[in-house]
Amino acid sequence: MGTREQCFEQLLLGKAVESVGWLKPIRAEALDRARAMNFPSNRNDDWRFTDLSALYPHDFHPVVSFAKLTKADIKEYVIPGAIRLVFVDGSYSSELSDLPDIHEGVTVTSLLERLGDPLVEGIFGKHAPYKQDAFVALNTNFFEDGAWVHVAGDVTAPIHLLHVATKRETPSAIYPRNMVIMDSASGTTLVEEYIGLEDGIYFSNAVTEVVLKEQARLQHVRVQREERNAFHIGHCSVEVGKDSFYASTSLAFGARVSRHTLHVTQQGEGAEMQLDGLALVAGRQIADTHTLVNHAVPRGKSTQLHKCIADGSAHAVFSGKVIVQEGAVGTDSAQSSRNLLLSDKAHIDTQPQLEIFNDDVSCKHGATIGQIDADALFFLKSRGLTEERARNLLTHAFAAEIIARIQVPSLGESLGRTILERMNGERK
Amino acid sequence: MISKDSRIMLEVKNLHAEVGGIDILKGVDLTVRAGEVHAIMGINGSGKSTFSKVLAGHPDYHVTGGTATFEGKDLFALEPEERARAGLFLAFQYPVEIPGVSNSALLRLAYNTLQTERGLEELDPLEFEDLVHEKIKVVEMDPSFLGRSVNEGFSGGEKKRNEILQMAVLEPKLAILDETDSGLDIDALRIVANGVNSLLTPDNAVVMVTHYQRLLNYIVPDYVHVMDGGRIVRTGGKELALELEARGYDWLRAAA
Numbered sequence: 001m002g003t004r005e006q007c008f009e010q011l012l013l014g015k016a017v018e019s020v021g022w023l024k025p026i027r028a029e030a031l032d033r034a035r036a037m038n039f040p041s042n043r044n045d046d047w048r049f050t051d052l053s054a055l056y057p058h059d060f061h062p063v064v065s066f067a068k069l070t071k072a073d074i075k076e077y078v079i080p081g082a083i084r085l086v087f088v089d090g091s092y093s094s095e096l097s098d099l100p101d102i103h104e105g106v107t108v109t110s111l112l113e114r115l116g117d118p119l120v121e122g123i124f125g126k127h128a129p130y131k132q133d134a135f136v137a138l139n140t141n142f143f144e145d146g147a148w149v150h151v152a153g154d155v156t157a158p159i160h161l162l163h164v165a166t167k168r169e170t171p172s173a174i175y176p177r178n179m180v181i182m183d184s185a186s187g188t189t190l191v192e193e194y195i196g197l198e199d200g201i202y203f204s205n206a207v208t209e210v211v212l213k214e215q216a217r218l219q220h221v222r223v224q225r226e227e228r229n230a231f232h233i234g235h236c237s238v239e240v241g242k243d244s245f246y247a248s249t250s251l252a253f254g255a256r257v258s259r260h261t262l263h264v265t266q267q268g269e270g271a272e273m274q275l276d277g278l279a280l281v282a283g284r285q286i287a288d289t290h291t292l293v294n295h296a297v298p299r300g301k302s303t304q305l306h307k308c309i310a311d312g313s314a315h316a317v318f319s320g321k322v323i324v325q326e327g328a329v330g331t332d333s334a335q336s337s338r339n340l341l342l343s344d345k346a347h348i349d350t351q352p353q354l355e356i357f358n359d360d361v362s363c364k365h366g367a368t369i370g371q372i373d374a375d376a377l378f379f380l381k382s383r384g385l386t387e388e389r390a391r392n393l394l395t396h397a398f399a400a401e402i403i404a405r406i407q408v409p410s411l412g413e414s415l416g417r418t419i420l421e422r423m424n425g426e427r428k
Numbered sequence: 429m430i431s432k433d434s435r436i437m438l439e440v441k442n443l444h445a446e447v448g449g450i451d452i453l454k455g456v457d458l459t460v461r462a463g464e465v466h467a468i469m470g471i472n473g474s475g476k477s478t479f480s481k482v483l484a485g486h487p488d489y490h491v492t493g494g495t496a497t498f499e500g501k502d503l504f505a506l507e508p509e510e511r512a513r514a515g516l517f518l519a520f521q522y523p524v525e526i527p528g529v530s531n532s533a534l535l536r537l538a539y540n541t542l543q544t545e546r547g548l549e550e551l552d553p554l555e556f557e558d559l560v561h562e563k564i565k566v567v568e569m570d571p572s573f574l575g576r577s578v579n580e581g582f583s584g585g586e587k588k589r590n591e592i593l594q595m596a597v598l599e600p601k602l603a604i605l606d607e608t609d610s611g612l613d614i615d616a617l618r619i620v621a622n623g624v625n626s627l628l629t630p631d632n633a634v635v636m637v638t639h640y641q642r643l644l645n646y647i648v649p650d651y652v653h654v655m656d657g658g659r660i661v662r663t664g665g666k667e668l669a670l671e672l673e674a675r676g677y678d679w680l681r682a683a684a
């Protein structure tokens with residue numbers, strides 16, 4: 001145990017997972033690709049800020065026997081009224097899931113159960129780059145299960161995909177794989193959430209593929225509240241169709257090291273994309289968010305607000321690339337990266353990147369890194385609040401702008417509490 | 429209301445303070461007793477806000493000499509939040525905006541902090557709502573301001589009213605109002621002044637920093653002080669404000 005190569009080798013050992021016919025060659029190719037790769041080094045431009053070395057000392061093993069959890073174990077994460085699909089260490093749990101059949105126009109099931117569906121076959125692996133990205137390749141070969149979400153109408157109940165990691169005897173490797181298809185003119189709110197229940201060491205490597213057809217509307221909330229010693233690498237590829245609306249709110253609070261890569265490709269004219277994010281890290285945490293918005297066709301609109309908050313000696317990274325292709329006339333894009341440093345030892349790297357290949361566009365971007373506003377702090381103290389209370393309140397307020405965009409009230413409140421817990425955990 | 433045997437609330441002696449390496453306060457003396465209303469006037473830059481902030485404990489301002497006791501305690505030995513809990517309140521000349529913190533959340537947090545300090549029960553959100561809806565009448569503010577972020581997008585006058593709402597909720601022993609009247613329209617001035625008057629008791633006191641006699645028609649001061657060059661150069665009764673209104677400051681500055 002110890003080196004980067006050894007750690008990656010150990011992951012490659014994995015365990016063989018049963019497959020249907022069409023999937024076998026894809027898995028095989030993914031494994032081949034993975035074997036030819038390694039963990040990305042910081043010579044790789046997409047990984048230059050992010051130090052993965054905390055991963056290397058660990059031997060991650062596939063999960064062979066699954067923990068039995070009860071509903072009480074996940075109680076605090078339950079979203080009232082939601083359609084809920086729960087996975088424990090990468091495997092589907094029907095006992096913990098809640099799939100009321102009152103909801104028309106929506107199919108929410110385990111992906112494994114659905115592998116025989118030609119619709120799955122038609123989309124799987126078409127968006128997530130398993131031939132280029134080592135983590136996507138690992139996931140593609142080793143995934144056991146994940147969610148299949150197919151929305152045909154207007155679904156008012158939020159759909160909650162809850163991926164739970166438990167503490168194992170040896171560090172585990174978990175590979176959730178989710179697919180989301182939004183039919184024409186359909187609409188819903190999807191909450192994709194990753195949590196850890198006990199303080200274990202595990203490697204959670206998730207891939208999600210999302211397709212929005214014409215005029216579909218999706219609010220996609222991604223919540224990463226893994227355990228403090230966990231590692232989380234997530235990839236999400238989204239394709240948005242004509243006149244559709246895709247809103248992503250992604251939150252990274254947990255894990256020793258985390259990375260979220262979000263690729264959104266505008267395939268249909270007039271589509272609108274809104275990408276919001278919040279990373280809150282403390283202690284020795286590292287949280288990296290990489291987004292790519294690819295305007296491939298005309299009249300697309302994208303807006304993005306990403307915030308990082310770093311305390312302790314934590315490190316937050318944001319890289320937001322926007323590409324406007326030659327034919328993508330009438331593109332309107334705005335990106336803003338706002339960052340809050342709470343300690344002298346914390347640091348934040350933020351990197352907006354614009355690549356514009358035509359003239360008929362409006363693109364704005366800006367980045368700021370600041371500290372707690374001294375006058376606001378003094379004002380709050382002058383009203384009797386302690387330094388710590390005042391700082392927490394201001395930090396919370398900075399985060400609140402993103403949390404407020406989540407249209408699931410109980411989740412917003414729960415996230416607000418998580419923010420306070422994480423902040424208090426650090427400063428004491 | 430002057431009453432010679434009422435207790436001394438604030439006693440400042442020969443206060444010197446600097447900010448950014450520049451000496452601003454150069455020997456301020458001021459005594460405030462319970463039940464009194466003081467006005468501090470003086471030209472721009474004479475040190476009035478500096479004095480207010482030093483009393484409240486702003487970290488940028490450093491005391492370089494002199495003493496201040498508040499309710500018998502050494503004021504400068506206390507942190508800003510301890511001063512607030514001891515009953516000192518500053519209404520800021522330029523209130524800050526705090527996006528993301530609702531007015532009602534701030535008021536409740538501040539109120540409950542003081543309740544705990546006083547050994548009283550905290551109020552839950554519903555109980556507090558009743559209280560704040562009573563208090564908001566003091567400044568005749570629309571309750572919709574409670575749900576908004578603190579001062580965010582408030583007009584100048586609305587911010588000033590909001591400061592007095594905080595004062596009404598926190599019920600300080602000594603309130604320092606730094607130009608709370610500036611930026612208020614004529615009706616708002618009357619409302620805010622009435623609000624402040626309604627909060628006055630024989631057990632608390634107010635120090636108002638102002639440029640205008642008009643405020644003093646509503647909140648009648650027991651003492652009017654003139655600050656110049658970081659010192660109080662003249663103290664008089666309410667008629668001093670009228671004299672300043674008529675003559676300006678030059679005659680005092682020449683004498684000082």
Ligand SMILES: Nc1ncnc2c1ncn2[C@@H]1O[C@H](COP(=O)(O)OP(=O)(O)OP(=O)(O)O)[C@@H](O)[C@H]1O
Pocket residue numbers: 447448450452470471472473474475476477478479488521
């Ligand atoms: N943070 C600071 N840094 C540098 N100089 C300062 C600072 N704060 C105050 N001063 C200076 O101290 C002096 C007194 O300022 P102060 O704000 O106390 O005046 P004031 O009497 O309240 O004036 P006004 O009537 O205009 O409000 C001014 O010359 C001002 O420029």
Ligand SMILES: [Mg+2]
Pocket residue numbers: 476477478521606607
């Ligand atoms: Mg001033």
